[in-house]
Amino acid sequence: MILVYDINLEDKEGQRTLRNVFKTCKKYLVHIQNSVFEGELSQSQELKLRKELDAYIRKDKDSVILFKSRSKMWLEKEFFGKVEDDKTDNFL
Numbered sequence: 001m002i003l004v005y006d007i008n009l010e011d012k013e014g015q016r017t018l019r020n021v022f023k024t025c026k027k028y029l030v031h032i033q034n035s036v037f038e039g040e041l042s043q044s045q046e047l048k049l050r051k052e053l054d055a056y057i058r059k060d061k062d063s064v065i066l067f068k069s070r071s072k073m074w075l076e077k078e079f080f081g082k083v084e085d086d087k088t089d090n091f092l
Contacts, residue, residue, distance in 0.1 A: 008061035020056040
């Protein structure tokens with residue numbers, strides 16, 4: 001799974017939402033770049049993640065996108081630019 005989020009930071013609540021979403025994602029997935037996480041989750045872990053994020057995401061201001069694949073063989077990664085360490089080895 002690859003998870004990407006976009007949190008609206010126009011108000012003070014946006015900062016709190018960003019902190020909570022980041023902490024929640026970090027519990028379940030590996031942080032690879034800014035608002036991007038990846039990892040393998042069981043169905044129950046995915047449900048827990050969704051439920052926790054649902055408590056923080058403001059549906060009129062924020063968004064989360066989940067990219068899922070049934071098999072690792074259908075995913076290919078290429079890196080462009082600066083790559084300090086490959087945190088993505090955990091998944092793809």
